[in-house]
Amino acid sequence: MKKLIVILMLCCSSIAAGAAESKLENIQVETSVQAVERGADALMNTCHSCHSLKYITYHDLVKFGMDKKKVDDWRGDQPLDTAVTSQLSDETAIQSYGKVPPDLSLMTKAREGGANYVYTYLTGYYITPEGMTSNHVFPETKMPDMMGMSGATDPAQRAEIQTKARDIVSFLAWAADPHEEERHKLGYYVIGYLLVLTTLLFFVKNQIWSRLK
Amino acid sequence: MAESDTLGDSNRRNFLIKVTSVVGGAGAAAVCVPFVASMNPSSDVLAKATTEVDLSGIPEGGVHTVAWQGKPVFIFHRTQQEIKDMEASNGGFDPEPDQKRVKRPEWLVVVGICTHLGCVPNKEGPGWTCHCHGSQYDDSGRVVRGPAPKNLDVPPYRFIAADKMIIGEA
Amino acid sequence: MNNRIIKWIDQRFPLSSFVKHDLTEYPTPRNLSYWWNFGFLAGFVLMLQVATGIFLAMHYKADVTLSFDSIQHIMRDVNYGWLLRFMHATGASAFFLVIYIHMARTLYYGSYRAPRELMWWTGQGLLLMLMATAFMGYLLPWGQMSFWGATVITNLFRATPFFGEQVVIWLRGDYGVGDATLTRFFSLHYLLPFLIIGGVLVHLVALHTVKSSNPSGIDLAAKDNIPFHPYFTIKDLYGLGIFLIVYCIFVFFLPNSLMEPANNIPANPMQTPTHIVPEWYFLPFYAILRSVPNLVGGVVAMGLSVMVFSFMPYLDRSRIPGGARYRPWYRAMFYLFAVDMVVLGYVGYTPPSDQSIVMGKIATFFYFAMFVLLPFISRKEEQWLIRRGLPSDVKALVASEAKEKIKLPDQRRSGDIK
Numbered sequence: 186m187k188k189l190i191v192i193l194m195l196c197c198s199s200i201a202a203g204a205a206e207s208k209l210e211n212i213q214v215e216t217s218v219q220a221v222e223r224g225a226d227a228l229m230n231t232c233h234s235c236h237s238l239k240y241i242t243y244h245d246l247v248k249f250g251m252d253k254k255k256v257d258d259w260r261g262d263q264p265l266d267t268a269v270t271s272q273l274s275d276e277t278a279i280q281s282y283g284k285v286p287p288d289l290s291l292m293t294k295a296r297e298g299g300a301n302y303v304y305t306y307l308t309g310y311y312i313t314p315e316g317m318t319s320n321h322v323f324p325e326t327k328m329p330d331m332m333g334m335s336g337a338t339d340p341a342q343r344a345e346i347q348t349k350a351r352d353i354v355s356f357l358a359w360a361a362d363p364h365e366e367e368r369h370k371l372g373y374y375v376i377g378y379l380l381v382l383t384t385l386l387f388f389v390k391n392q393i394w395s396r397l398k
Numbered sequence: 399m400a401e402s403d404t405l406g407d408s409n410r411r412n413f414l415i416k417v418t419s420v421v422g423g424a425g426a427a428a429v430c431v432p433f434v435a436s437m438n439p440s441s442d443v444l445a446k447a448t449t450e451v452d453l454s455g456i457p458e459g460g461v462h463t464v465a466w467q468g469k470p471v472f473i474f475h476r477t478q479q480e481i482k483d484m485e486a487s488n489g490g491f492d493p494e495p496d497q498k499r500v501k502r503p504e505w506l507v508v509v510g511i512c513t514h515l516g517c518v519p520n521k522e523g524p525g526w527t528c529h530c531h532g533s534q535y536d537d538s539g540r541v542v543r544g545p546a547p548k549n550l551d552v553p554p555y556r557f558i559a560a561d562k563m564i565i566g567e568a
Numbered sequence: 569m570n571n572r573i574i575k576w577i578d579q580r581f582p583l584s585s586f587v588k589h590d591l592t593e594y595p596t597p598r599n600l601s602y603w604w605n606f607g608f609l610a611g612f613v614l615m616l617q618v619a620t621g622i623f624l625a626m627h628y629k630a631d632v633t634l635s636f637d638s639i640q641h642i643m644r645d646v647n648y649g650w651l652l653r654f655m656h657a658t659g660a661s662a663f664f665l666v667i668y669i670h671m672a673r674t675l676y677y678g679s680y681r682a683p684r685e686l687m688w689w690t691g692q693g694l695l696l697m698l699m700a701t702a703f704m705g706y707l708l709p710w711g712q713m714s715f716w717g718a719t720v721i722t723n724l725f726r727a728t729p730f731f732g733e734q735v736v737i738w739l740r741g742d743y744g745v746g747d748a749t750l751t752r753f754f755s756l757h758y759l760l761p762f763l764i765i766g767g768v769l770v771h772l773v774a775l776h777t778v779k780s781s782n783p784s785g786i787d788l789a790a791k792d793n794i795p796f797h798p799y800f801t802i803k804d805l806y807g808l809g810i811f812l813i814v815y816c817i818f819v820f821f822l823p824n825s826l827m828e829p830a831n832n833i834p835a836n837p838m839q840t841p842t843h844i845v846p847e848w849y850f851l852p853f854y855a856i857l858r859s860v861p862n863l864v865g866g867v868v869a870m871g872l873s874v875m876v877f878s879f880m881p882y883l884d885r886s887r888i889p890g891g892a893r894y895r896p897w898y899r900a901m902f903y904l905f906a907v908d909m910v911v912l913g914y915v916g917y918t919p920p921s922d923q924s925i926v927m928g929k930i931a932t933f934f935y936f937a938m939f940v941l942l943p944f945i946s947r948k949e950e951q952w953l954i955r956r957g958l959p960s961d962v963k964a965l966v967a968s969e970a971k972e973k974i975k976l977p978d979q980r981r982s983g984d985i986k
Contacts, residue, residue: 375816
């Protein structure tokens, strides 16, 4: 009877999984300071003109370990504790693109599929038969093909764009959850401690219950 | 409940229970840490470690109050007469020559928190008066009337241009 | 020294007698299984939620322009803020998991039967307060799912006869879910857990009056009871260790698995997300709501689906002692009901399709059918079991059953099969 329940639950979850629209590419997000900094660099050059990251300050970038000179370059004469906001005003954005470019601070958490979604989206631009630029993952997008994937025919070019996209997504993944590494580290210690404590409690429990005749 | 143990058994039992209690207690204490720590200043508050101040807007004889690390800092653009008066004495209960309290004599930079119990004094005539308990400070921020025990704190600061200074970095 | 202090207190407050009567000498059936750990776990999670909640409230701002940002502030800037937030969010799911297992134990072993009806009903009240607390708490992050979930559910009160429209506006404090709603939900979300604590105390007083049931469903003789301390204090602590391992795996490694991506987008009253989904613990009831095409009907069905559990002591008309252990038909109904809950959960989660709508209607019908049929099936099963002959261990248990302190005028309780 219990086996039946488990099988049923597995069936349900597989139906749910199969219902996803387009297939998302599975990428390994990098968490090292170098990779995240490369991503920040690429983002400042490619994305920052339109997109903000209102929950990240330049100070956060320095604290994480990025090169202070680079950060000073990016922030110009804004103080360190300003947020990484773009200069594009809402009105200009709506005029040029039809909508305000969304904030990127939480983008890898705000989409089903997370980092995989954002990566597949960035590299998912293509040219339709009618000659229009569209995107496999989000066809209704108003964002232009900033990475240039739709025009990249050469495999070396495509590989370069994919690397750049992966760096950007690594940075965005850090930006969405800056404490992830700390959380995992603490998690190992906590689970380790709990395993020790629970084992001790197991033996104490047996010892106390052995008093019963 | 039948207690069918030998002395050896009960020792082993007590030891195991003792060890488990210590381990459990350590865990319980460790759990309190994040709760208590969360009440400490958050990183955005601490990030305001330095404040840049533009001095061009402060006329002679004028005082400007800026926030630094959440505290008020008085930036006082002193006139020649005020400088002369301050250099003439060492202050009141906490003697200190004026020259030691400034980098450029016309700019006095002091933390605007009364050294008695923490109220913010008001600029009144020469110097400042704290209306909480009546302490008074002169135009060098030195205490001339109690109950405050010490002079107003001079924070670390430096000039980064002719009319710009940064508070929080010496 | 200690003894003198305790003596001083004892002259003024029943401290020692209370500890003796309700803890160290409190008689508990020796055969309790680990399914009996979940009441303690529920109490523990309650304390965890109150603690994390209070510390979160030191940083949270209940204002539509500030709330989403304040949560990011907690996650990014507050020392260990991310930990407090993940503990609180995971804790809500943990609370419901523990409570559902606790309820399942009660249903399976027949612990709702006389003389434990009041325990079941206080538990029912606690469940309702918990659901309200969770619902209001979910609005606080002011994400897309928070906002639209609250919009949909507050809309349901339109079903109130005559005053539907006004009730919805009164609830919200505004024509739509807005700042007024957020502020009052924060106030009530902070208040209700303390009412829950009060309810738990009533629940425990009731428990100490009738004492725990046990897996056989038949109250054991006095000699088969053992003191709660140290046997069940240590067993509860051990169970707590296991629970904390699972809980911490979610808090530290899978915290986002229980959070809808859409809730990482600030609430936008002008745009509904494509897929509005409540948290997993509300899914079966949400499915029942959607299965009835009529608004009022759906609301009534959903309300009934939660409240119908209250009738269990009277719907179960079998006088065979205990719960599912000795009653194969009841056991089958229990498992089928559990499967039905999973199916309903799935229906609640998926966007409505022709398939899932039909599935939902069947599952809803089945859900209520279980309760409606229980009086008849339980009676028939009783006759069948008596004809077949009760197993010898049941007979032995009934024979050795201790003289109950509670003499009930009507005979229908565990052990009375005459």
